[in-house]
Amino acid sequence: MKKHIFLIFFLSFVTVHVYAECPLDHFIIGINEDSISGTDDDNKLFVDCRQKYRSSGNWYYSLSASIFSDYKWRIGEPGFDGFQGTNSNAMYTYDPNRCLAGNPNEDYQIMIECISMPADFRAVHKDYPQFTINQIGQSFNHSEIHALRGDPHMHMSFQAVDGISLFWITWQMYDALGQYEPSEPFTLVFNVKPLAGDLVVDGTVDIYDLAELSYYWLKDEGSIYNDYYERADSNRDGKVNFLDFAMLASNWLDSL
CATH class of the missing domain: 1.10.1330.10 (Dockerin domain)
Structure with a gap:
């Protein structure tokens, strides 16, 4: 009995920690931005930007020098997360009106595509470095990572060759299976306002x-x-x- 109680407590802690307590910024992926059924955006993808530039207080993230010689200047945020409709303890990600329906990578495949970036810059998934973006037109399948990890919460590392120049990356999401309409483009800026x-x-x-x-x-x-x-x-x-x-x-x- 004690083991069962401990297991329930542990799982509850992990769930709350993963979804609500991560100190890093994340885009939250969803649909139906206005949260009203029957409007034009019911099936349109969007990202909630409430955490964007949260720690910087400005319209850019500062890159910091790392121990690596290759693409030395880096920051480990923002990542991506997703609205969901099952865990009410998830705080800002709990929104049944905005969550995607079905199983990730089976019913939908949310591709996050780079549509603009400068040279000497890249975005790398921290757990799956094969999902590295260093050219316009490249994309990664967020739903595949969601299915592999069991949740949509993921971290990215943004890396550049210096810490003073203007760097940016502009993303756009689309569903490779066609269930959802593409999002509007959204941009991250680094080093310079x-x-x-x-x-x-x-x-x-x-x-x-x-x-x-x-x-x-x-x-x-x-x-x-x-x-x-x-x-x-x-x-x-x-x-x-x-x-x-x-x-x-x-x-x-x-x-x-």
Whole structure:
């Protein structure tokens, strides 16, 4: 009896620890971003960004020197997690309205694809280094890792050749089995705060960024959960409007 009680306690501790107590930042993968059934986003993938840049307090992560000579400058966050509907102790990941339905890698295969990154940078899965991204167009199957590990919680290492240059990686998710619609792109920035208005992050404010601003134009629900519309809401007032356009215009054609 005592052994059973101890086992239950241990499993409960592990579950809470894995889902709720990890000190590292994570994107949370889900569907139905507005959490309302019957709307256009019911089957559309998205990432909850509430933990993005949580420890930095800014719009970038600083890379730190490591003991490794190859890609010496590194950081071990953010990783990926997923909404789920069974463990109510999971705190921020428990949301039955936003969790994916079915078995990972059988009913859905969530591919996380790199659509933009500079040279001399890479993203590596900490437990499965074969899932290494160092070129645009490469992807990894999050659902395969989910199935292998038994949960969607995973850690990434982001690595670069120096600790002062602007580095970034832009991801987009899609379901290889077609059950869910692709997500919007989402970007991580490292070492340097990007210029206000550099929304399609590449170090320069140009026509591509203006097009991105127009995509979010007059949306009014910017928050930490969507990273203020991927920084289109530059002043973080929740709205994308002329104030944000003015910030973009002030840096027009400027480069880092």
